[in-house]
Each structure stands twice: as structure tokens, then as C-alpha cells.
Amino acid sequence: MMKLGEKHFTALEAIVEASEKIMEIYQEDFTAIAKDDGSPVTKADLASSFIIREHLAKTNIPITGEEGEKADFEERKNWVESWCVDPLDGTKEFIKKNGEFAVNISLIHNHKAVFGAIGSPVNRQLIFGGQAFGAFTCSYDEIYQSNKWVELLQIEEVNDQLMVATSRTHHSGNTLNVIRKAEDKYGKAAFIKKGSSLKFFDLVQGKADLYPRFAPTMEWDISAGQAIYEAIGGEVLHAETLEPLLYNRPNLTNPYFIAKKKVLDI
Numbered sequence: 001m002m003k004l005g006e007k008h009f010t011a012l013e014a015i016v017e018a019s020e021k022i023m024e025i026y027q028e029d030f031t032a033i034a035k036d037d038g039s040p041v042t043k044a045d046l047a048s049s050f051i052i053r054e055h056l057a058k059t060n061i062p063i064t065g066e067e068g069e070k071a072d073f074e075e076r077k078n079w080v081e082s083w084c085v086d087p088l089d090g091t092k093e094f095i096k097k098n099g100e101f102a103v104n105i106s107l108i109h110n111h112k113a114v115f116g117a118i119g120s121p122v123n124r125q126l127i128f129g130g131q132a133f134g135a136f137t138c139s140y141d142e143i144y145q146s147n148k149w150v151e152l153l154q155i156e157e158v159n160d161q162l163m164v165a166t167s168r169t170h171h172s173g174n175t176l177n178v179i180r181k182a183e184d185k186y187g188k189a190a191f192i193k194k195g196s197s198l199k200f201f202d203l204v205q206g207k208a209d210l211y212p213r214f215a216p217t218m219e220w221d222i223s224a225g226q227a228i229y230e231a232i233g234g235e236v237l238h239a240e241t242l243e244p245l246l247y248n249r250p251n252l253t254n255p256y257f258i259a260k261k262k263v264l265d266i
């Protein structure tokens with residue numbers, strides 16, 4: 001297994017520092033404004049984006065992110081390596097003040113998510129890793145104490161009761177079809193409802209077996225989680241082709257997908 005390098009630590013630091021700013025704003029009376037696409041944005045999204053960009057600028061690797069300039073595909077198609085950043089994933093949950101938001105950073109290499117890190121600002125906990133590194137969890141205070149990191153175990157079994165992760169706010173009929181199919185094989189499912197990429201905390205710890213998503217998401221919502229999950233026997237598959245999702249695509253909106261344990265057979 002490879003050890004994390006300087007750029008990976010820069011990403012972890014960026015998440016910790018951005019999270020501190022997010023939590024400062026979380027305690028205040030902030031307001032949300034609507035973006036051009038109608039989705040909400042707050043001072044916290046923008047402040048977090050600024051901090052993360054400042055950190056990642058040290059790596060000289062270009063960035064695709066939810067907030068800030070997005071390069072055209074004409075330029076992006078030449079990128080061998082790029083960061084993909086969601087400075088505040090789950091803005092709706094942040095506004096509702098239910099704690100279910102996250103900060104996501106992934107590293108894309110030739111369209112594949114090779115490293116990912118997700119931070120929970122409320123719990124001050126990180127998950128991070130990739131196929132070359134393995135996957136780990138640690139608290140925000142432990143990023144430079146690798147002896148305190150907990151290595152996440154390879155996922156080898158489906159839970160006795162099938163556990164399905166779902167969005168708190170975005171659903172569709174097809175999600176139910178996939179769940180029914182899995183239930184035919186594994187019995188009645190129970191649900192873990194959670195906003196944002198925090199769902200990947202449940203997936204990588206094996207608590208959730210399946211996360212079918214037949215509603216829109218963007219590259220920065222899922223790529224970090226995919227990199228970590230793939231390191232330990234999880235997969236994130238295009239719902240139609242059943243191929244792993246690729247990134248830095250012309251269209252940054254993801255296809256519908258199914259994230260699941262590899263051992264879960266549907």
C-alpha cells in the first residue's frame with residue numbers, strides 16, 4: 001500500500017480549516033440566497049470554497065468545484081489530474097440545521113477517482129483513502145498522527161438485515177425498484193436517511209449495504225466517496241451500464257447510480 005503524499009495531506013488540512021469556518025457560520029444567523037439553478041447557497045459555502053482553493057492552490061493541480069469558476073470541457077479534457085471539490089455538501093441540511101452536511105475533496109486521475117476525503121464538520125471526523133492507499137477514519141485533530149487513524153476493514157458481508165441509505169430530500173420511483181429487487185434476495189430492508197455524502201460514512205463502515213440514487217447529483221457529491229469505498233470492497237456503478245462512475249466528464253451531472261457492497265448481488 002502507498003502512503004499518503006503531501007498533496008493528500010493538503011486536502012485533509014483544507015477540509016479541517018474549511019470546516020472550522022463552516023461551524024463558525026453555522027452558529028450565526030446566516031441567510032441563504034438562491035443560485036441561478038434555484039439551489040441555495042450561504043456565506044458558509046463561499047467561505048469554505050475560498051479556504052479550500054487557497055490550500056489546494058499549493059498543489060498546482062486544477063480544480064473543479066461546486067462554487068467558483070468551472071473550466072469548460074475544452075480545457076478540462078486536457079487535465080490528467082484534477083481536484084473535485086464540494087465545499088459544503090448538503091446546503092439544504094445546513095440551512096435546516098440538522099447537522100447532515102459535509103466537505104468533500106477528491107483527486108481525479110485520468111477520469112478515475114483515485115483519492116477521496118470527506119469531513120463531517122459537526123462530528124469533526126474524516127474518512128479518506130483510495131485503492132492505492134486503503135481507507136481510514138480519524139478525528140480532525142489526528143490528521144498528523146497516523147498511528148491514531150483507524151483503518152477501515154474490507155467489506156465482506158451483507159448485513160443480517162439489508163440496510164439501505166437514502167437521501168433525506170431527493171427520491172424517485174426507480175430507487176424503490178432497486179430496493180424491491182434487493183429485498184427479493186435479502187429480505188425486508190431497513191433505511192438510513194441522511195443528507196449529503198455523510199451517507200458514505202455508513203457505506204464505508206459497512207452499516208449500509210446499498211445506496212441507489214435515481215435523482216441528480218454532481219461529480220463533487222460522489223467522487224470522494226467512491227474513491228474511499230472502492231478501496232475496501234465497495235462500488236459505485238452507473239445504473240444502466242453497471243460500470244464504475246468516471247469523472248471530469250463533459251457533463252458534470254452524474255448519471256443515476258447504485259452504490260453498494262461488491263458482495264451484494266442484485
Ligand SMILES: Nc1ncnc2c1ncn2[C@@H]1O[C@H](COP(=O)(O)O)[C@@H](OP(=O)(O)O)[C@H]1O
Pocket residue numbers: 039066086088089090091092166167168169170194195196197216217218221253
Ligand atoms: N436537481 C439537481 N441537480 C443536480 N444536483 C442536485 C439536484 N438536486 C440535488 N442535487 C445534489 O444532491 C446533493 C444533496 O444530496 P442529498 O439529497 O443526498 O442530501 C446536493 O448537494 P449540495 O447541497 O452540495 O448542493 C446537490 O449537489
Ligand SMILES: [Mg+2]
Pocket residue numbers: 066086088089090220221
Ligand atoms: Mg453537494
